[in-house]
Amino acid sequence: MTVMETTSTTSTASADSCAGPPRQPRRPDGQDKYTISEVVTLTGLTAHTLRWYERIGLMPHIDRSHTGQRRYRNRDLDWLDLVGKLRLTGMPVADMVRYAELVREGDHTYAERFDLLKSTRDDVLSRIAELQDTLAVLDRKINFYADAGQALASERAS
Amino acid sequence: MTVMETTSTTSTASADSCAGPPRQPRRPDGQDKYTISEVVTLTGLTAHTLRWYERIGLMPHIDRSHTGQRRYRNRDLDWLDLVGKLRLTGMPVADMVRYAELVREGDHTYAERFDLLKSTRDDVLSRIAELQDTLAVLDRKINFYADAGQALASERAS
DNA sequence: TAAAACCTTGGAGTGTGCTCCAAGCAAGCG
DNA sequence: CGCTTGCTTGGAGCACACTCCAAGGTTTTA
Numbered sequence: 171m172t173v174m175e176t177t178s179t180t181s182t183a184s185a186d187s188c189a190g191p192p193r194q195p196r197r198p199d200g201q202d203k204y205t206i207s208e209v210v211t212l213t214g215l216t217a218h219t220l221r222w223y224e225r226i227g228l229m230p231h232i233d234r235s236h237t238g239q240r241r242y243r244n245r246d247l248d249w250l251d252l253v254g255k256l257r258l259t260g261m262p263v264a265d266m267v268r269y270a271e272l273v274r275e276g277d278h279t280y281a282e283r284f285d286l287l288k289s290t291r292d293d294v295l296s297r298i299a300e301l302q303d304t305l306a307v308l309d310r311k312i313n314f315y316a317d318a319g320q321a322l323a324s325e326r327a328s
Numbered sequence: 329m330t331v332m333e334t335t336s337t338t339s340t341a342s343a344d345s346c347a348g349p350p351r352q353p354r355r356p357d358g359q360d361k362y363t364i365s366e367v368v369t370l371t372g373l374t375a376h377t378l379r380w381y382e383r384i385g386l387m388p389h390i391d392r393s394h395t396g397q398r399r400y401r402n403r404d405l406d407w408l409d410l411v412g413k414l415r416l417t418g419m420p421v422a423d424m425v426r427y428a429e430l431v432r433e434g435d436h437t438y439a440e441r442f443d444l445l446k447s448t449r450d451d452v453l454s455r456i457a458e459l460q461d462t463l464a465v466l467d468r469k470i471n472f473y474a475d476a477g478q479a480l481a482s483e484r485a486s
Numbered sequence: 487t488a489a490a491a492c493c494t495t496g497g498a499g500t501g502t503g504c505t506c507c508a509a510g511c512a513a514g515c516g
Numbered sequence: 517c518g519c520t521t522g523c524t525t526g527g528a529g530c531a532c533a534c535t536c537c538a539a540g541g542t543t544t545t546a
Contacts, residue, residue: 206523217523218505225526237512239523252469255462263503280480284473291466298459301452304413308449315442322438365492375493376535383496395542397493421533 197247203233204242213250227267228253230274259294355405361391362400371408385425386411388432417452 195211206217213220220240223229230249233241256266269286272279352372364375371378378398381387388407391399414424427444430437 216505219503221524222504235523237523239512252465255465258458258462277476280473280476284470284477287466287470287473291463291470294459294463294466298456298463300416301456301459304416305449305452305456307410307413308445308452312442312445312449315438315445318435318438319442363493374535377533379495380534393542395493397542 197244202243204247206240206242209242209247209250212247213254215250223253226263228263228270230270256290259290260297261290261293265290355402360401362405364398364400367400367405367408370405371412373408381411384421386421386428388428414448417448417455419448419451423448 197212204212206220209215209220210217215223220229224232230246232246233243235241253266256269257263265286269283272283272286353369355370362370364378367373367378368375373381378387382390388404390404391401393399411424414427415421423444427441430441430444
């Protein structure tokens with residue numbers, strides 16, 4: 171009855187500013203079968219999202235137990251890692267689905283996969299450039315407010 | 329009657345890969361009054377979006393002509409430039425509205441504005457790091473497909 | 487002065503990427 | 517056996533950031 175589904179830790183504001191990204195727990199060695207909830211803890215995605223990815227054709231075929239429950243394998247986790255990376259680039263899910271289709275279609279789609287990844291790479295490069303541009307603007311403003319804060323402090327001191 | 333509202337050039341796929349970002353037209357010198365459609369061409373935003381920004385409190389007070397039409401000034405365009413930059417960082421609109429409120433409230437909010445920009449800056453830095461990480465993954469895959477393409481080519485040649 | 491182009495509003499609609507629900511089956515434990 | 521916990525499905529719902537509409541007033545051009 172009660173479902174509750176691990177509603178992914180609300181990381182709205184990155185609380186600790188002086189730590190790396192929240193590292194996902196590492197996969198246990200020598201295992202090649204994971205339940206959906208194990209994949210939840212390994213990837214940080216919700217079970218809802220994992221099932222949704224499958225519905226929209228973003229996943230390869232996922233093995234099932236004799237009673238129909240999903241049994242993910244290491245290659246599926248590798249795929250989810252890639253999807254996670256692509257998601258960070260802002261790539262639309264539809265494009266990732268297209269890439270997944272190309273993979274399913276076999277080796278003769280290498281060229282098209284190459285093109286897709288290459289243009290994604292170009293996008294990433296320009297996103298980085300944009301962000302660095304923004305960083306400069308931000309730094310100018312931050313310095314302004316820092317100086318203004320200093321000015322107020324020394325005003326209080328005098 | 330006919331509205332049509334300049335439905336922002338569909339830049340779904342960045343067509344020309346070997347060109348800089350699509351530079352917005354530069355502001356005419358010595359002008360300090362712009363209609364909404366002039367702001368549309370200067371910013372690349374739609375008129376809908378400009379009005380919506382105003383409704384949600386993301387804009388400072390915008391002057392009006394004697395008949396109630398918007399007349400943007402250079403400082404408003406500066407603000408829109410900043411908003412555009414912040415939007416690129418993935419900052420939620422709600423946070424930008426918060427910043428706009430702080431600006432409206434006056435000089436005594438300097439410290440809070442500093443904090444907000446600083447944490448945004450931190451976010452930008454980690455986004456850049458993520459993207460560079462992704463770039464490495466992408467490059468490995470791209471190299472794989474490039475090599476595979478070479479292999480196929482030399483196979484055909486032999 | 488008339489037509490065409492542009493601007494106004496509140497509110498409704500859209501696309502994306504999840505997020506959740508209801509109802510039911512299954513597996514492990516005491 | 518009953519209880520708890522976990523997994524299944526299709527479909528509905530949600531948050532965000534726009535995007536558009538209808539109906540009407542304004543400005544510019546010919």
